Amino acid sequence: MKAASPESTNGEPIWTLGIDESLVQFSVDPTQGLASQDARHRQLQYGRNQLRAVQRRSILSIVVDQFKSIVILLLAAAGTLAILFGDYTEGLAIFAVIGINSMIGFLTEWRAVRSMEALKDLGRVNTVVIRDGVMRQIPADDLVPGDIVIFEGGDIVTADIRLIEAAKLQADESMLTGESLPIPKQVEVLTLETPMMERSNMVFKGTAITRGSGKGMVSSTGLNTELGHISELVSEAGSQQTPLEKQLNALGGRLAGVVLVITCLIAIAGILAGRDTYLAIEVAVALAVAAIPEGLPIVATIALARGMWRMAKRNALIARLSAVETLGATSVILTDKTGTLTENRMTVTEIRLSGVDVITDAMDAQDAATKSLLDDLLTTAALCNNASVQETSEGDMHAVGDPTELALLVAALQRGKRRDDLVEATPEINELPFDPDTKLMATFHRNNADVLVAVKGAPESVVPICRYLRTLDGDVRLTEQEGMKWLDRANELGNRGLRTLAIASKITSDAGGEA
Incomplete structure (x- = not known):
């Protein structure tokens, strides 16, 4: 019988320990990683990084x-x-x-x-680790507690990991929690009572990195992960x-x-x-x-x-x-939605412009003035964005990032607006990351001698800071009464189950001030 992989060797949950203390507890150097011999010994001790496999039907x-x-x-x-x-x-x-x-x-x-x-064979993944001081790629099944793992946007997390570095790191944890929004991650110590869905210094097996990059130490593998606990409950249900x-x-x-x-x-x-x-x-x-x-x-x-x-x-x-x-014979099914019935992928379905509402499937059917206004909005949405959509050699699209931002990029691509091309023409020089308090994000781009500020966020945060409204006839002064009408429209869309965003931009000479 294999030993349970430890959350820490002294019995304290790993999320309550500082980075240095965590590394000491697992006897690992973050720059050298585990030695190959030590990794083999730990695999014999804790077993392979696998969930309980359902016995193959012969x-x-x-x-x-x-x-x-x-x-x-x-x-x-x-x-x-x-x-x-x-x-x-x-x-x-x-x-x-x-x-x-x-x-x-x-x-x-x-x-x-x-x-x-x-x-199942298609689902096998590899993981980048540091072993013997060298970065290498190994099968995820070979991970052991104490391994130093490196990951970036688009990677699947293959074990429960205590973060030791996090650069703008966000993870999609919808598979575990049902929360469709990416979860920001950091490396600071948390309290003992912190519930699993709020353990921001951890990433969990089965989740996906949507943004940024990070480095962490494996704390639990196989059945001892949060996903492993769930699989155990499922396996207990007999036929x-x-x-x-x-x-x-x-x-x-x-x-x-x-x-x-x-x-x-x-x-x-x-x-x-x-x-x-x-x-x-x-x-x-x-x-x-x-x-x-x-x-x-x-x-x-x-x-x-x-x-x-x-x-x-x-x-x-x-x-x-x-x-x-x-x-x-089933009439009612109770199930998780995000990641089960849906793929946690979003699409832009409607765009509300001043004087016209556009269904994204009919963007190319609009008149020239509407298309121009639509292109301005989608250009701003693509610039104020950290997601990435790349075409693979096989002709498929490889998407990495926040589902909402990916939806904006795809809508922009429908009008021929590639973010890489836009950033090349107007290089990004600064960013104000999304803040849960302000509920908006801004990016700053060099636009000849000036600076273009692209903003997106919750309507209730963006609309009040706007002084002008872009219309088919040009920019007009945005009155408080007109602003309230736009907020009412946003609430109407929200009541229909749609997620709403407001997009804004301006030209300024300040690349670091308020958007």
Whole structure:
């Protein structure tokens, strides 16, 4: 049995310890990392950095599962009796039905098992660590407590890690907490009572770095991570029979009892009537065979298999055939939304300009004046942005950053505005990062001899600091009454479940003052 990986070696939670104390507790130098020999020793002590793997279903187990139904066992018994009493046609027909039923069930479930294993293989990731004083990439499964890990925007966190460096670091923890907004990270000590979702000096296995870069020390691996605790709870839930399985087994049990009683009565009645004993038993067995519904299992299996194939076409994999019936009977599903039903990806759906509302799918259909105003807004949104969208060699888009900022970049790309090109034309010279108190962010860009300030944030923070409103006819003075109208529009959108942002810009000569 492997030892539990420690949150710290003295029993104090790692988030309550300072950086130097944490490193001492795990006996590691942040510049040299662990020695390879020490890492191997720790892996023997704590085990591999893996969650409890669900036992792989073998071909034999899948085959055996096809014969667990009482109805199938009754059919097998009936077929055997038919052959024993010389009715080879009936017996072989029954076994053919059993074989076809089992083959359909086996092939359907085996395909699902193979698909799930292929998905697991695609999910294997590597992690950048420092070992023996050298930065190297290793499989995430080989991480051990005390490893020094380096990560940047776009990386998946592969263990629970105490941060020792954080540069504008943010993490998407929606998988663990359901919070769709990226969480800012820092390295300072926290109190013992700090709940998991507020431990800003930690990053957790299964989450993703959306912005910035960082360096940290692995504190927990495998089942001892926060994600591991959740997986343990899930694994404790044992498998249960579905309603259909229960009903078929109940039917099979009642059918077996009735057939057995009637068969015995007929056999006894025939013998008491003076008929040949063998003939009386043969008649009773023939009646028993006829009473068992040979077509029921195959009809049920085909119906479930069809449902399973239809689900697969909609990108839903079901491991067990019997689960289709339960899913079909489900009327209410209680589930986490972010990262489960949704991908924590956002898109810009509406843009409210002065005098016109634009649906993003119809941006190219606007008149020239609207397009010009729209391009000004999207240019500002792309400049006041720390996300990144790059095209890979395969032609796919690789996106890294805050989901809201990524949505703005994608909208800008629809109008041909690439952030890299915009920053090249107007280089960024300063930034005021997003502040939860002010609820806005500003970037400063060199624009010939002047400075362009690009601002985005919550409408209630941005609108009050604006003095002008850009319209189709140019800039006009923004009155307090008009400002209140824009805030009302923002509230209206918010009531529809939309996240709202206000975008503003100005030309100034000050690259460090208030936006």
